[in-house]
Amino acid sequence: MVNAAPYMNANAQLEQIFEAFKQRTITRVFYVACGGSSALMYPSKYFLDRESSTITAEIYSSNEFIHRNPQSLSEQSLVILCSHKGKTPETTAAAKFAKSKGALVVSLMYVETAPLADESDFIVNYSWISAGNMEPHPEIMNYAVLYKLAMGLLYVKEGNNKYEKLLSSLDNLGSVFEKVMQQNTGLVDAYAQKYKDEKIIYTMASGANYGMAYSFAICILMEMQRIHSHAIHAGEFFHGPFEILDKDVPFILLMGLDETRPLEERALTFLKQYGEKLIIVDAKNFDLTGIDEEVQGYLAPLVNNFFLRMFALALSKARNHPLETRRYMFKVPY
């Protein structure tokens, strides 16, 4: 399933948003969404944390955001929301709440009209395809749009030049994905066969990659495969969770290229010493030709995630448990 329309719109929509950035003071970004849509936002927060001394970023699950009611939410806030079909009720309510506080409200969605759009100042339509397929427009996939917003914000406000490097790098992301697919089909199938009967699989990462670990744990493993899981932060691992590690406990470790890589490397050493069921997804193993060195740390999670989506599809096939299977979501009231 490919949505062609956004290709025409996303960049034009972003241009309008950048104009709006110019018109107001922005000191605080709130990333607000639920589940997988929230996990998408972790890399963008990592970017803002690292690059700006004047604009800070927070991530909240939509309902937590509304009920917590952060006092720092104001006219100087940018609230970025995301809901795949724009129908997540909590996220729509969060957009409305943010507008009532005078914030600039920008929402991402895959569809062109939706309740969430009605409560937003601006929307961006991203491109999306199902797991295990090639991304025809990686430059406007959800993660890319989120980076364009964050890097575009600092480009407009602080002259940060990562935005330009992002744009040229995104043009080459498709060919990076293509090589990952060509070179790893056998590997993900082998992993799927090896781990298809596991009852629990932990994921782990740090820095820009943590959101990918979270997303894979809660959306793919728990939601789509009904496998017990938990995304462990690679730094926190040594302060409790590592006691659970044993030769029969599977771990997926994501290794990125950002500044927190030493945390993931430390976890790797320990995993190798005391564990045996390991899937190591290391961005260093992928050919990143065309990705500007200065943004490789930021874009590595997208490449690791592409690998994870291949693995998700392979796992679902090996288990005869399609990724679309649900027992509660959209099926019962909640």
Next chain:
Amino acid sequence: MVNAAPYMNANAQLEQIFEAFKQRTITRVFYVACGGSSALMYPSKYFLDRESSTITAEIYSSNEFIHRNPQSLSEQSLVILCSHKGKTPETTAAAKFAKSKGALVVSLMYVETAPLADESDFIVNYSWISAGNMEPHPEIMNYAVLYKLAMGLLYVKEGNNKYEKLLSSLDNLGSVFEKVMQQNTGLVDAYAQKYKDEKIIYTMASGANYGMAYSFAICILMEMQRIHSHAIHAGEFFHGPFEILDKDVPFILLMGLDETRPLEERALTFLKQYGEKLIIVDAKNFDLTGIDEEVQGYLAPLVNNFFLRMFALALSKARNHPLETRRYMFKVPY
């Protein structure tokens, strides 16, 4: 094991710190620690989020903090760290890093001298006893000291009067704990017998209580009992994790008295409908006489946590797996 010395010191140490608050501009609080010491800080961030429009708060695992290197860390930052024995290397390094950026560095620890103290501008010695025992000085236990710092900060900077209500309430916390103990010993023993053979137990909460769920999952269940676990945010539950719920999957749900309680109530309804192995820890069931209504939402997690610590001890006895047992922590290099 009771540490008597802090009783003499903690409040005097806090007075000195409040003087330091008066001397400088503080716009940003960073809570930095690892594992259980980090989990302690979640309620304080919840307080700052809700109550201040000018001072924002972040929580980072110590090594993530150093490597992420947030650009907003500056002379206008207050960095609050915690390490039980003041020897956690990552946290000591984080204190040093924060000082190098000109931040005001305040560290909590149970001991009076430690490497972490040497890298801090100020320290506070908190009172601590092992799980399942009465707290002789709840007014200077770790959570209480953290709240004193956060509420004291807003008292000094913004005239927020929750600080005074906190002080009077903390004087009565001991008697609240005592009643919880008297009334729930049989209940935690029954839960321990019922769930002692479980291989996985999820925890869940939102708002001010989420840190307690995180702490119980990673420190008690994973670290001290080697039971698989994961702290699920009650709002995120419905966006993936709930697909794992079944009649044979145990959940501990914490229910607080803060503004996010509706999220926990929604989770409760669903848990009751599709699950059967449930431990509901609801602050509404405890007698909170003496806790000022305006700070009950903030202090409820401490009471829920007291119940959890009783349960932890009962569980460890039922499983013949003492809470002190480790296979890696402090035993092998990592």
